[in-house]
Amino acid sequence: MQRLILAGDHVVEDYSGRSRSNAAVVIENERVADIIPIEDARRVFPGDEIVGGPGHIVIPGLIDAHQHGRGVSNIQRGVADGPLEEWLVRLRGLWPMDTYLTTAVAALRLLRSGVTTAMHHFASTGVVPFEDELMASLQAYRDLGIRVTFTLDFRDRFSYVYADDDEFLATLPLDLFARIREKLPPRTASDPDRVMALLPVLERDWGGTRTKFALGPQGPEWSSDGALKQISEFAHSNNLPLHTHVLETRLQRESSIRHHGVSPITRLERLGLLGEQTSLAHMVWPSPDDLDRIRDSGTVIVHNPASNLRLKSGIAPVLEMLRRNIPVAVGMDGTSMSDQADFFQDLRLCEGLHFDRAGSIASDDIWHMVYRNGGKATFWGDAIGRLEKGSWGDAVVVKLSDDRLVEPIEQQTNILRRVLREGSPAMVHAVSVGGRIVMKDRRSTTIDDADLLDRVDAYARSADSADIKDRRKLVEQLEIAVRGFYSSWTTEAGPRAYNLISIQ
Numbered sequence: 001m002q003r004l005i006l007a008g009d010h011v012v013e014d015y016s017g018r019s020r021s022n023a024a025v026v027i028e029n030e031r032v033a034d035i036i037p038i039e040d041a042r043r044v045f046p047g048d049e050i051v052g053g054p055g056h057i058v059i060p061g062l063i064d065a066h067q068h069g070r071g072v073s074n075i076q077r078g079v080a081d082g083p084l085e086e087w088l089v090r091l092r093g094l095w096p097m098d099t100y101l102t103t104a105v106a107a108l109r110l111l112r113s114g115v116t117t118a119m120h121h122f123a124s125t126g127v128v129p130f131e132d133e134l135m136a137s138l139q140a141y142r143d144l145g146i147r148v149t150f151t152l153d154f155r156d157r158f159s160y161v162y163a164d165d166d167e168f169l170a171t172l173p174l175d176l177f178a179r180i181r182e183k184l185p186p187r188t189a190s191d192p193d194r195v196m197a198l199l200p201v202l203e204r205d206w207g208g209t210r211t212k213f214a215l216g217p218q219g220p221e222w223s224s225d226g227a228l229k230q231i232s233e234f235a236h237s238n239n240l241p242l243h244t245h246v247l248e249t250r251l252q253r254e255s256s257i258r259h260h261g262v263s264p265i266t267r268l269e270r271l272g273l274l275g276e277q278t279s280l281a282h283m284v285w286p287s288p289d290d291l292d293r294i295r296d297s298g299t300v301i302v303h304n305p306a307s308n309l310r311l312k313s314g315i316a317p318v319l320e321m322l323r324r325n326i327p328v329a330v331g332m333d334g335t336s337m338s339d340q341a342d343f344f345q346d347l348r349l350c351e352g353l354h355f356d357r358a359g360s361i362a363s364d365d366i367w368h369m370v371y372r373n374g375g376k377a378t379f380w381g382d383a384i385g386r387l388e389k390g391s392w393g394d395a396v397v398v399k400l401s402d403d404r405l406v407e408p409i410e411q412q413t414n415i416l417r418r419v420l421r422e423g424s425p426a427m428v429h430a431v432s433v434g435g436r437i438v439m440k441d442r443r444s445t446t447i448d449d450a451d452l453l454d455r456v457d458a459y460a461r462s463a464d465s466a467d468i469k470d471r472r473k474l475v476e477q478l479e480i481a482v483r484g485f486y487s488s489w490t491t492e493a494g495p496r497a498y499n500l501i502s503i504q
């Protein structure tokens with residue numbers, strides 16, 4: 001039997017900050033078997049190593065409810081932030097990177113930040129076969145030992161803007177049209193049939209106690225009604241969860257109304273895609289009616305505070321969501337305030353962003369969002385985000401700063417408040433996923449992280465820089481064309497329009 005013992009001055013049991021002093025978590029066969037006094041752990045398991053101990057705190061592993069496995073950052077790959085619709089085009093000028101390597105770096109950074117479960121919203125690049133990319137990502141997560149909910153993406157329309165490709169390309173000058181068609185062709189559609197055929201195979205070969213699968217359309221903008229209907233029926237008949245991007249920008253709201261006459265939320269509802277088995281990333285621009293529908297259906301929202309600022313989308317009305325009792329989780333979207341994926345920093349941002357005359361988000365709300373709602377959003381439920389008998393043994397051993405004597409740590413009623421204020425990857429001492437230590441003192445215990453970074457470097461150096469330079473020139477022209485395309489849309493919905501008050 002595999003056993004792991006983690007101990008500290010405090011062991012936090014759940015999002016409320018409820019904790020036991022001078023305690024040890026005993027994890028057996030991947031799950032929490034018991035929480036007992038440290039002295040008892042030493043006595044009952046005399047030969048076992050105890051990770052942590054005095055001066056440490058054990059908390060449940062953090063849950064990043066939305067990201068894309070982009071560990072080698074876009075900045076490292078030469079692409080700066082910008083308004084989403086322009087940025088998506090700009091991504092076509094990314095310096096090439098191997099899928100396995102970038103996913104492995106993402107997992108490494110997440111673990112360093114104390115994240116033990118990640119929602120991976122897979123977005124195929126179209127550069128290598130879809131299946132190969134999927135397997136490479138899955139292999140990286142398996143090698144790093146992180147828990148993941150892995151979505152299978154598809155999109156069947158709108159490669160450049162929220163309009164048919166031919167319609168958009170026809171607006172370009174002839175010479176640009178020809179070069180775009182040749183060098184930056186429409187993205188190959190990945191169809192629902194392919195996804196549905198692949199899922200049972202992936203479940204068989206890659207599923208297990210640490211990996212879960214979900215359906216992951218890129219977003220309603222990029223999917224026809226026919227494709228979404230097909231996915232909806234498949235999800236219902238196979239009891240499969242679904243995760244997607246919705247209402248990240250105002251242009252997306254505008255696009256849905258132009259193409260379908262309704263908000264994307266009404267559209268998803270009509271297609272049978274709302275419910276407790278659905279989590280929606282972003283939701284920066286919902287109407288009150290959208291939020292009511294989300295609440296009534298039991299759908300979960302994933303808030304990405306840093307990404308929504310970096311990509312100029314705006315600030316999601318999280319207080320309005322919480323007041324309706326909608327479960328809201330938190331994600332980094334691979335675009336956190338720090339490209340080191342410092343989740344603590346994003347959580348502090350989340351706490352600070354949301355306030356009005358009637359109230360604000362408190363640190364206790366943040367942990368509820370991370371743990372309780374993070375479990376819902378990633379479809380692991382209460383089996384993660386807490387340390388109680390029977391839950392998965394996902395935990396982080398942290399060391400707070402040295403000034404802990406100001407108020408004796410034993411007397412502090414909710415130690416999670418201090419973890420929120422002081423947290424950083426530097427204080428993450430050890431990380432357990434399912435009772436296996438996968439990170440210790442910032443080093444992976446499952447792979448050689450120095451070698452991984454060397455491989456990233458070698459891969460990057462092997463790229464053809466002349467070719468990328470040419471491509472980027474073309475991408476710049478495409479960006480200008482995209483900006484021009486949206487200029488005919490209402491100005492308030494333009495890609496640069498952002499408004500802190502999204503409900504009007």
Ligand SMILES: [Zn+2]
Nearest residue numbers: 121245281333
């Ligand atoms: Zn995303």
